[in-house]
Amino acid sequence: MADPVSVDVPHKLGREAARARIAGGVGKLADMFPGGGTVEEHWEGDTLHFTLSAMGQKVASRLEVFEHHVHAEVDLPPMLTLFAGKIREKLAKEAPKLLE
Template sequence: MADPVVVDIPHKLGRDAARARIAGGVSKIAEIVPGGGHVEQRWEGDTLHFTVSAMGQQVASRLQVFDNRVHAEVDLPPMLALFASKVREKLAEKGAKLLK
């Protein structure tokens, strides 16, 4: 498996407000995966684990919420690893908009 796509997204919302925004907008974040469809999600403390079904593949992701940033990791299967730079770009863009 390729290295995960990693992005740190700064914010000024505080941990609780950032977590609430993410909880309400996880479907928008899932749009970063090409061909993404069904989303499964669960919270463990301040970390959101979600999986997106895309092109017959499962894309596992984690968003860890801190007071001033969100640390995101997306594990792309080999078939989707070709899109890593695009996923990184979209994640940074959509994440920043969500946390504004």
């Protein structure tokens, strides 16, 4: 399997406020991926684990919330690794909007 797509998103909200904002906007995550669909999610502590459908594939991802940044990792199935660069760019651009 290819390395996950990783992005760190800085914020000044603090851990709890960032976590709350992400929880309120997790449904928008599907829009960040080509062919995005439904999102299945669950929290383990300060880490959001979610799976979404993209182009007929299941994409497992994690958002780990820290005091001053959120670390996002997306595990792409082999078919979608061609889009890794575009997904990384889109995450870097769109993920901060989840914290607004």
